[in-house]
Amino acid sequence: IPVQPFDLVLFGATGDLARRKILPALFHRFQIGQFDSNCRIIGSSRSDLTAEAFRSQTADAIREFGQDVETTAEEIAGFTALLDYVAVDARGETGWDAIHGKLREDAIRAFYLSVGPALFPDIARRLSETGIATPESRIVLEKPFGHDLASARGLNAALREHFEEQQIYRIDHYLGKETVQNLMALRFANSLFEPLWNSSHIDHVQITVAESIGIEGREEYYDKSGAMRDMVQNHLMQLLCLTAMEPPAHFTPNAVRDEKVKVIEALRPVAQASIARGQYRGKNGDGYRDHAGNPASRTESYIALKVEVANWRWAGTPFYLRTGKRLRERVSEIAVYFRDPPHNIFEGSGPIHGNVLVIRLQPDEGITLKTTIKDPGPGGMRLTGANLDMTFADELPESGRPQDAYERLIMDVIRGNQTLFMRGDEVEAAWAWADPIIAGWQDTGETPQPYDSGSAGPDDSLLLIHRDGRRWRSIG
Ligand code: BG6
Numbered sequence: 001i002p003v004q005p006f007d008l009v010l011f012g013a014t015g016d017l018a019r020r021k022i023l024p025a026l027f028h029r030f031q032i033g034q035f036d037s038n039c040r041i042i043g044s045s046r047s048d049l050t051a052e053a054f055r056s057q058t059a060d061a062i063r064e065f066g067q068d069v070e071t072t073a074e075e076i077a078g079f080t081a082l083l084d085y086v087a088v089d090a091r092g093e094t095g096w097d098a099i100h101g102k103l104r105e106d107a108i109r110a111f112y113l114s115v116g117p118a119l120f121p122d123i124a125r126r127l128s129e130t131g132i133a134t135p136e137s138r139i140v141l142e143k144p145f146g147h148d149l150a151s152a153r154g155l156n157a158a159l160r161e162h163f164e165e166q167q168i169y170r171i172d173h174y175l176g177k178e179t180v181q182n183l184m185a186l187r188f189a190n191s192l193f194e195p196l197w198n199s200s201h202i203d204h205v206q207i208t209v210a211e212s213i214g215i216e217g218r219e220e221y222y223d224k225s226g227a228m229r230d231m232v233q234n235h236l237m238q239l240l241c242l243t244a245m246e247p248p249a250h251f252t253p254n255a256v257r258d259e260k261v262k263v264i265e266a267l268r269p270v271a272q273a274s275i276a277r278g279q280y281r282g283k284n285g286d287g288y289r290d291h292a293g294n295p296a297s298r299t300e301s302y303i304a305l306k307v308e309v310a311n312w313r314w315a316g317t318p319f320y321l322r323t324g325k326r327l328r329e330r331v332s333e334i335a336v337y338f339r340d341p342p343h344n345i346f347e348g349s350g351p352i353h354g355n356v357l358v359i360r361l362q363p364d365e366g367i368t369l370k371t372t373i374k375d376p377g378p379g380g381m382r383l384t385g386a387n388l389d390m391t392f393a394d395e396l397p398e399s400g401r402p403q404d405a406y407e408r409l410i411m412d413v414i415r416g417n418q419t420l421f422m423r424g425d426e427v428e429a430a431w432a433w434a435d436p437i438i439a440g441w442q443d444t445g446e447t448p449q450p451y452d453s454g455s456a457g458p459d460d461s462l463l464l465i466h467r468d469g470r471r472w473r474s475i476g
Contacts, residue, residue, distance in 0.1 A: 329476025
């Protein structure tokens with residue numbers, strides 16, 4: 001469905017995220033006809049650049065980072081014709097009038113701040129004081145949204161001086177991933193799962209976001225942040241919320257976000273004994289500390305936590321979360337482990353293979369249910385494990401290329417749909433949970449345990465779950 005005409009101002013337009021994700025995502029939405037030449041994208045950053053140079057940089061970015069679909073030179077030219085560029089000094093006077101002059105009265109205005117959070121308050125103030133932002137405009141903020149509760153509160157307060165909450169779109173790109181939205185469809189559009197979706201039937205849940213890449217090139221940000229702030233406080237927290245939340249009454253922004261906040265507020269504080277932190281090592285200058293340029297770094301590139309949602313539905317069902325860099329494979333998934341049947345009538349016929357529902361985010365998005373069946377053939381009643389497997393690309397080939405998270409999210413901004421964006425109180429609640437955990441290891445000065453690049457993470461992480469008589473699913 002085509003969206004209404006818009007003027008999108010992209011701050012940080014020459015940055016890495018804009019080149020890798022935002023501009024290619026916009027291109028693909030243009031390519032499939034979701035918007036046309038009635039829309040404009042105004043790039044903006046400190047660099048003095050002509051509009052022509054910005055167009056040509058963007059064309060290069062699309063060729064390098066665009067999705068693997070057939071793309072013609074005409075399509076790229078058609079898209080870059082919508083681009084303009086204004087150099088802006090976020091903390092000074094330069095550029096604001098020029099931006100103002102380029103915006104149309106009758107188009108939706110969206111301001112995308114793909115810049116560090118330190119600039120959010122200044123840009124928000126300028127947009128409002130110059131009258132560039134109207135009460136209908138939208139402001140989009142990239143992560144990280146602060147680095148602790150105090151800074152997140154400060155940002156929220158600064159934004160709310162100039163914008164209403166309904167205008168503020170805080171991005172967590174995990175919410176734009178197809179399978180993450182599918183998790184809600186799976187839970188709330190089927191009658192099969194929800195009656196079992198509680199601690200009476202679910203033994204535990206594992207949420208894994210394993211990456212094979214390291215931190216190369218992002219050390220300045222990452223070494224101050226670590227896996228807890230970079231991934232758990234936002235992306236894994238969102239996955240946890242969608243898995244654990246109560247059914248909202250409607251699929252509307254505030255109904256969904258109210259339920260997510262309740263989950264975060266129900267989280268128990270996590271004891272240091274329920275945490276395993278690691279840091280990758282590698283030979284010949286290829287370890288975390290080499291990449292970070294900080295030989296004494298105590299920042300974790302891996303973290304596993306046992307998390308408890310202390311409410312009626314989940315008491316007694318732990319959620320094990322883990323994420324790390326330089327692991328064996330890139331795998332993101334939510335695995336729901338159901339309890340074994342109360343009594344095994346097949347004694348001596350082989351073990352029961354517990355039911356595990358795996359929601360795979362990437363790669364090969366899909367859903368698998370591990371079941372126990374009779375081993376086919378003449379060998380009598382022997383049990384074996386088998387998967388009910390639905391890989392979306394195989395099952396629904398006609399639905400075409402899965403859209404990148406950013407494609408979905410940017411179009412939702414234009415449509416004015418906040419369901420897949422974090423509300424201010426939600427981000428604050430997540431920091432309120434994360435802060436004492438981080439303070440816990442900072443107080444003790446604990447050093448993360450080394451793990452080999454290309455492994456499944458540090459040994460402590462295995463112990464964390466083995467202690468409870470459970471095992472991690474294998475990574476790769
Ligand atoms: C970002 C983190 O938010 O998400 C990165 O800052 C991480 O460190 C990335 O690599 C992972 O995103 P995806 O979509 O590749 O799983």
